[in-house]
Amino acid sequence: MSPASVDHDQKAEELRKATTFHPTLWGDFFLTYKPPTAPQQEYMKERAEVLREDVRKIVNGSTEIRETMDLIITLQRLGLDYYYETEIDKLLHDIYNLDYNDKDLNLVSLRFYLLKKNNYDVSSDVFLNFKIQDGSFANADTRSLLSLYNAAYLRRHGEKMKRLVQQYSKEVEWRDEDYVPETMWEHLQVSMESIGSVALACAAYVGMGDVITKETLQWVLSYPQFLTSFGVFVRLSNYLVSTKREQTADHSASTVHCYMKEHGTTMKDACEKIKELTEDSWKDMLEQCLELKGLPKVVPRTVFEFSRTTDNMYKNCDAFTCSEALKEMITLLFVEPIPE
Numbered sequence: 001m002s003p004a005s006v007d008h009d010q011k012a013e014e015l016r017k018a019t020t021f022h023p024t025l026w027g028d029f030f031l032t033y034k035p036p037t038a039p040q041q042e043y044m045k046e047r048a049e050v051l052r053e054d055v056r057k058i059v060n061g062s063t064e065i066r067e068t069m070d071l072i073i074t075l076q077r078l079g080l081d082y083y084y085e086t087e088i089d090k091l092l093h094d095i096y097n098l099d100y101n102d103k104d105l106n107l108v109s110l111r112f113y114l115l116k117k118n119n120y121d122v123s124s125d126v127f128l129n130f131k132i133q134d135g136s137f138a139n140a141d142t143r144s145l146l147s148l149y150n151a152a153y154l155r156r157h158g159e160k161m162k163r164l165v166q167q168y169s170k171e172v173e174w175r176d177e178d179y180v181p182e183t184m185w186e187h188l189q190v191s192m193e194s195i196g197s198v199a200l201a202c203a204a205y206v207g208m209g210d211v212i213t214k215e216t217l218q219w220v221l222s223y224p225q226f227l228t229s230f231g232v233f234v235r236l237s238n239y240l241v242s243t244k245r246e247q248t249a250d251h252s253a254s255t256v257h258c259y260m261k262e263h264g265t266t267m268k269d270a271c272e273k274i275k276e277l278t279e280d281s282w283k284d285m286l287e288q289c290l291e292l293k294g295l296p297k298v299v300p301r302t303v304f305e306f307s308r309t310t311d312n313m314y315k316n317c318d319a320f321t322c323s324e325a326l327k328e329m330i331t332l333l334f335v336e337p338i339p340e
Contacts, residue, residue, distance in 0.1 A: 025327050033335070052083055059087045065095065069110045076117070079305070085297070096120050119289055119300070170194075180253040180261050184274075187258045192231035195238060197306065198223065201230070204302050211296050219295070226292060229284040230303050234310050236278040240271060242318040282307070 036044065055075075062068040072088055075081040081088055096115055115122045170190045174181070181187040202220050205212045220227065239254040244267075259270040285307065289300045319325035 022322070022324075025323055055080075056084060056087065059084050059091070062091070065098070066107060066110070069095065069107075069114050073110070073114060082298070092118050092120070096122075116286065117304075121290060174253060181258045183262045184255050184258040187253070187255050188232060188235065191239075191255065192228065192235045193223075195231060195235045197231045197234040198227050200306060201227065201303055204306075205299070208298060211298060216295060216299060224288075226285060226288040226300070227303065229281045229288060230307060233278060233281040233285065233307055236274050236281065237310050237314040238318070238320070240274055240278065241314050241316070242321065243267075243271075245318060245321075 035041075059071060059075075062071055068091055072081070072091060075084065075088070092115065095111060112122055112124070173179070198220065202217065205217060205220065236255060239256055243254040243256040256267060256270045256274060259265065259273060260267060263270070263273075265273070285303070289304075292300055313319045313326070317325055
């Protein structure tokens with residue numbers, strides 16, 4: 001082996017060591033964790049069935065609009081709505097077709113949020129009656145403002161593995177050559193795929209049984225615009241909170257640095273702009289979802305749930321990498337029993 005080759009290998013090893021991650025928080029916990037016994041599992045299944053039917057009675061007996069909307073939103077946030085798809089579809093249809101002219105900002109915001117979230121085309125003009133001359137909302141209490149805040153996140157604009165590996169390789173090439181792409185879009189052409197969001201969605205669909213057809217998977221692997229926007233959303237959300245930490249070690253340039261280079265701005269200004277672009281990609285997904293035809297409802301719904309998970313994971317820090325921030329949540333989901 002030549003001296004030059006040895007020197008190159010030593011430098012490569014130093015680079016690998018430069019990027020450090022904390023050890024797993026769980027150790028061998030899940031290797032020794034004892035799941036519920038067969039009788040306990042059987043009891044839980046029976047109890048779950050009883051509770052499902054109890055909830056079905058509540059859903060079918062719901063007639064007051066506020067109660068109905070709160071119920072649907074709660075079931076969807078808990079990920080239990082798929083048990084009651086037929087009932088919820090009927091309720092949403094009724095809510096959409098209701099001759100609705102309420103003066104309650106909270107109710108109007110809830111209705112707008114719920115219908116938009118479920119791919120109904122609702123105009124934001126419903127809020128015009130609540131605005132006063134200075135553009136603010138008259139007599140808005142805290143609950144109404146919270147509903148309005150949630151509704152704002154559902155507004156739209158104007159109101160394959162080989163391929164993935166190639167993108168990873170491109171990022172490594174950028175890192176090793178200290179290359180910063182000339183534009184943010186040049187970076188995103190690679191990084192919105194290397195984040196693995198489409199591969200994650202595809203893996204989820206494969207486990208859903210017969211509801212996912214060969215045609216659905218072919219649609220996913222064609223990288224449609226809906227999934228491209230999803231990839232942009234995930235990548236930008238990640239870089240907003242990980243850029244500073246990653247640059248203390250040896251990483252390729254982020255979209256933040258590309259934006260700084262392209263526009264000659266500070267990191268603070270670049271982060272503000274990328275935050276706007278992250279919100280824009282969310283709106284893009286909402287618009288494009290309305291145009292999806294012939295796909296099972298679970299397809300776009302899964303993407304939106306992954307997007308919400310992304311938002312939660314990168315809300316305040318890079319919790320995917322620094323997983324201490326997720327430890328309590330994982331414990332509640334997978335370790336602690338559900339209280340009776």
